[in-house]
Amino acid sequence: xxxxxxxxxxxxATFARVLARAMSSRGFEVITAxxxxxxxxxxxxxxxxxxxxxxxxxxxxxxxxxxxLQALVPEIRVLLLTGYASIATxxxxxxxGAHDYLAKPVDADAVVRALLDGDTHAGEDDVVDAxxxxxxLRRLEWExxxxxxxxxxxxxxxxxxxxxxxxRTLQRKLSKHxxxxxxxxxx
Amino acid sequence: xxxxxxxxxxxxATFARVLARAMSSRGFEVITAxxxxxxxxxxxxxxxxxxxxxxxxxxxxxxxxxxxLQALVPEIRVLLLTGYASIATxxxxxxxGAHDYLAKPVDADAVVRALLDGDTHAGEDDVVDAxxxxxxLRRLEWExxxxxxxxxxxxxxxxxxxxxxxxRTLQRKLSKHxxxxxxxxxx
DNA sequence: ACCGCCTGCGGCAGATAGCCACAGTGGCAC
DNA sequence: GTGCCACTGTGGCTATCTGCCGCAGGCGGT
Numbered sequence: 001x002x003x004x005x006x007x008x009x010x011x012x013a014t015f016a017r018v019l020a021r022a023m024s025s026r027g028f029e030v031i032t033a034x035x036x037x038x039x040x041x042x043x044x045x046x047x048x049x050x051x052x053x054x055x056x057x058x059x060x061x062x063x064x065x066x067x068x069l070q071a072l073v074p075e076i077r078v079l080l081l082t083g084y085a086s087i088a089t090x091x092x093x094x095x096x097g098a099h100d101y102l103a104k105p106v107d108a109d110a111v112v113r114a115l116l117d118g119d120t121h122a123g124e125d126d127v128v129d130a131x132x133x134x135x136x137l138r139r140l141e142w143e144x145x146x147x148x149x150x151x152x153x154x155x156x157x158x159x160x161x162x163x164x165x166x167x168r169t170l171q172r173k174l175s176k177h178x179x180x181x182x183x184x185x186x187x
Numbered sequence: 188x189x190x191x192x193x194x195x196x197x198x199x200a201t202f203a204r205v206l207a208r209a210m211s212s213r214g215f216e217v218i219t220a221x222x223x224x225x226x227x228x229x230x231x232x233x234x235x236x237x238x239x240x241x242x243x244x245x246x247x248x249x250x251x252x253x254x255x256l257q258a259l260v261p262e263i264r265v266l267l268l269t270g271y272a273s274i275a276t277x278x279x280x281x282x283x284g285a286h287d288y289l290a291k292p293v294d295a296d297a298v299v300r301a302l303l304d305g306d307t308h309a310g311e312d313d314v315v316d317a318x319x320x321x322x323x324l325r326r327l328e329w330e331x332x333x334x335x336x337x338x339x340x341x342x343x344x345x346x347x348x349x350x351x352x353x354x355r356t357l358q359r360k361l362s363k364h365x366x367x368x369x370x371x372x373x374x
Numbered sequence: 375a376c377c378g379c380c381t382g383c384g385g386c387a388g389a390t391a392g393c394c395a396c397a398g399t400g401g402c403a404c
Numbered sequence: 405g406t407g408c409c410a411c412t413g414t415g416g417c418t419a420t421c422t423g424c425c426g427c428a429g430g431c432g433g434t
Contacts, residue, residue: 085330090274091288094281101278103330113338136351137328144327157380164323166423171382173421344411353392358413360390 005048006115008032009039009065010081011058015104019052022108036060043072050115053098055082055089063089066096079114081106083147105143145173192235193302195219196226196252197268198244202291206239209295223247230259237302240285242269242276250276253283266301268293273333332360 006028010016013034020030031046033039036057042048051069055062066078077099082089085103093101100114145163152158156174160167193215197203200221207217218233220226223244229235238256242249253265264286269276272290280288287301332350339345343361347354 085274087272087274087277087288087290090277091281094278101274102334103274103327110334137331138351140331141324141328144324155380162323164325167381168383168424169422175382342411354412355393355414356391362413 004050005029005031005046006050006052007039007042007046007048008052009034009036009057009062010052010054011035011056012054015054019108019111023052023111026108026112036065039065040068040072043069043076047073049073049076051076051078052111052115053078053080055080055093056084063093063096066093066098070097077115079111081111105140105147145170149174191237192216192218192233193237193239194226194229194233194235195239196221196223196244196249197239197241198222199241202241206295206298210239210298213295213299223252226252227255227259230256230263234260236260236262236264238263238265239298239302240265240267242267242280243271250280250283253280253285257284264302266298268298271333274330275334275337279337328360332357336361 004027006023008016008020008023008030009032010019011034016032016034020032024030028050031042031048033042039053043051053062053065053069057065062080062082066080069076069078078097080090080093080098080101081104082101083104085101090101100117102110102114145159148162149156149159152162156170157167160170163170191214193210195203195207195210195217196219197206198221203219203221207219211217215237218229218235220229226240230238240249240252240256244252249267249269253267256263256265265284267277267280267285267288268291269288270291272288277288289297289301332346335349336343336346339349343357344354347357350357
């Protein structure tokens, strides 16, 4: 009955909150930090076994935090999460000791899977088994579009550019999908 | 500087030949293998310090070869190359001990850099930072597909089901291919 | 006014998706 | 062995989507 402590480090408060809820509903005891110092302090105090780390922590680089966290808690498992994924950073993250690397948007189940993957220490009874449900491609696309759109303050042209797609195509996609409520609760 | 031995393992004979020439003109002593058995034999015999490995070796998976090569030559530095790069496979490769992971097409200089740079990688300040741009939709889709595919052990039908798409469509997407990561390569 | 950027809309050719079908394979049970 | 089942590769068809034009209008800065 080990309580599985999970430290979520992300400067995006909204994202952190949502993920925190989703993860605690999946049996984790969640603590959150919004910057590196906080993360260090919490790690020292709580010795979490799991950690979800955002690559882009404001001014700082989440990568540097990995070895530090591991120094504090040798068996910690760090999952890197980023909305700006690239192969180069993924390689770097793993070399620095990250357990896995996922690109946002992810759903909580994927996070759980990645955290527990290959972990003998994980109590099956403690943590809810992840229902196999990867996001359908459609939904993944939609979420990503929304994320970037928000980032661009609703500027469609800019969003299309960043997404590497035609503005017209984006427009059509947006007008098609009116508004989607959350089909499933938490992610 | 390096009269160092380099083993190139690729079932694509043309690619291997071209790369071999490029590398030997850059000071490497190149030997090539086109399959796993050959690679093992050559590794045993020549004890190369460097290795360029294709992720897709015909029927076999190049990933499995990494630990084997390292068992034969502890000092060996394996660079994974693939035309179907994805974050999921990159993570897997590094976890298995690859030194770096590059997406084809690459030029020989990039290969050299990746092979030689060993110690600068960890601990520098100018670490690869998160790219400013979010993933293009195409790439996001590709990454997600790769991830689920891996999860399904390469089972296409299953993957298509989970992804909520038609099997035929997935097949076509997979055979299509490489979405370049950085249009603005410095190489 | 002119310019630059944004937005919405229409059209068109070519790419892509979904769907059906068929053949071949390998595992498994009977 | 024979059938059953699931997987894979392939081709073809049509409906949809995409990219890329164009055009008109809005808004703010020079």
